[in-house]
Each structure stands twice: as C-alpha cells, then as structure tokens.
Amino acid sequence: xxxxxxxxxxxxxxxxxxxxxxxxxxxxxxxxxxxxxxxxxxxxxxxxxxxxxxxxxxxxxxxxxxxxxxxxxxxxxxxxxxxxxxxxxxxxxxxxxxxxxxxxxxxxxxxxxxxxxxxxxxxxxxxxxxxxxxxxxxxxxxxxxxxxx
Numbered sequence: 450x451x452x453x454x455x456x457x458x459x460x461x462x463x464x465x466x467x468x469x470x471x472x473x474x475x476x477x478x479x480x481x482x483x484x485x486x487x488x489x490x491x492x493x494x495x496x497x498x499x500x501x502x503x504x505x506x507x508x509x510x511x512x513x514x515x516x517x518x519x520x521x522x523x524x525x526x527x528x529x530x531x532x533x534x535x536x537x538x539x540x541x542x543x544x545x546x547x548x549x550x551x552x553x554x555x556x557x558x559x560x561x562x563x564x565x566x567x568x569x570x571x572x573x574x575x576x577x578x579x580x581x582x583x584x585x586x587x588x589x590x591x592x593x594x595x596x597x598x
Contacts (some may be wrong), residue, residue, distance in 0.1 A: 451598050452500060453481040453591075457507030457546075458516030460489045464548045464578050465507050471584040472505045472546065475591025488518025495525040499537025502598040505591065506562055510549035514558050523561055530564070541565050542597040544590050545572040548579070569594045 453476045459466030466487065473483045484501070486493055498504075508515040529535040543566055545559045553574050562568070570590050575583045 451479075451481045451502045451595060453483045453503050453505070453595065453598075454498070454501040455483060455485045455505045455507065456488065456493060456519065456522060457486070457505075458488045458509060458518045459507070462578070464575075465509050465546075467584070468546050468548060468573075468575070468579050468587055469505070469507045471579070471587035472507070472544070472591040472594075475588035475593075476505075476595050478588070479592050479595030481595045488516065488522065492518070493522050493525070495522070495529045495538075496535070498526070498529075499535065501541065503541055503594050504543045504565060505546065505594060506543060506559070507546045508548075508555060510547060510552055510555035513552060513554035515547075515555055515561075520561075523564070526564065539564065539566055542567055542569050542594060544569050544594045546587060546590070547572060547574040549574060549576055551576055567597075569597050
C-alpha cells in the first residue's frame with residue numbers, strides 16, 4: 450500500500466486544513482494510507498519522512514512566504530540529507546497547495562520543495578475559505594499524486 454503524507458500548516462480559520470483534508474480524500478480514494486500532519490501543532494519528526502512514498506505540502510501565505518513549520522521541515526530535511534546522509538528523503542512525487550488573504554505570492558516560494566523530488570501538477574491556491582470547486586480540484590490532485598507512486 451502506498452503511504453502518503455499530507456504535511457500542512459493551519460490555524461485560526463482552518464482553511465489550509467480544509468484543503469489538506471480534500472487532498473487526503475483524493476489519496477484515500479486511490480487506496481493510499483494517509484497521514485495528516487499539521488505543523489501548527491508540533492514540529493514534524495524528520496526521521497519519519499523516509500517511510501512515505503509521496504507527499505502533499507500545504508501552507509497559508511504569510512508575508513508572501515510559507516508558514517514557519519514547513520520551512521523548519523525543509524531545514525530539518527536539509528540537515529538530515531546533506532549533513533547526516535539519511536536515506537529515503539528524496540525522489541518522492543509531491544504536490545503543493547496554498548491559501549491566501551489576497552496576494553498569493555507564497556506560490557513563488559514553493560519551489561523549495563523540489564529537493565524532495567518531482568512535482569505533480571500545478572500548485573492549487575485559493576483566497577479565504579476554499580469553495581466546492583477548489584476542494585474538488587484538490588481531491589483530483591490527490592488522486593493524481595497517488596497514481597504517480
């Protein structure tokens with residue numbers, strides 16, 4: 450069974466969390482075992498990352514950049530990969546999604562995730578609460594990700 454991680458940051462309004470759940474639904478529909486992890490609740494344990502076959506990253510737009518928890522994940526990933534030589538941290542298909550209050554410039558910072566592997570599809574973003582059409586696009590992107598592994 451394909452193991453998928455949905456790593457995201459969501460607080461206050463929970464809009465990025467709603468988006469993460471839609472991605473997870475798509476992954477599950479294709480038979481994936483899915484773990485949802487909100488970096489607002491705790492720091493992601495990088496030693497767990499190698500057990501996943503694919504990953505979805507979700508973030509709100511904070512000052513035109515990703516949430517600190519996701520940046521911290523990438524810092525930890527770099528240290529584990531480059532300095533410690535931990536295996537299984539790369540060559541994973543991934544997707545990105547984001548939420549914003551009107552700018553959406555966070556999309557420009559998502560290229561940092563290319564260290565993980567190959568992006569599937571285009572990042573999906575929305576302003577404010579995701580509508581039904583956006584949630585459906587996210588489910589479909591999750592299904593597409595599941596098929597890449």
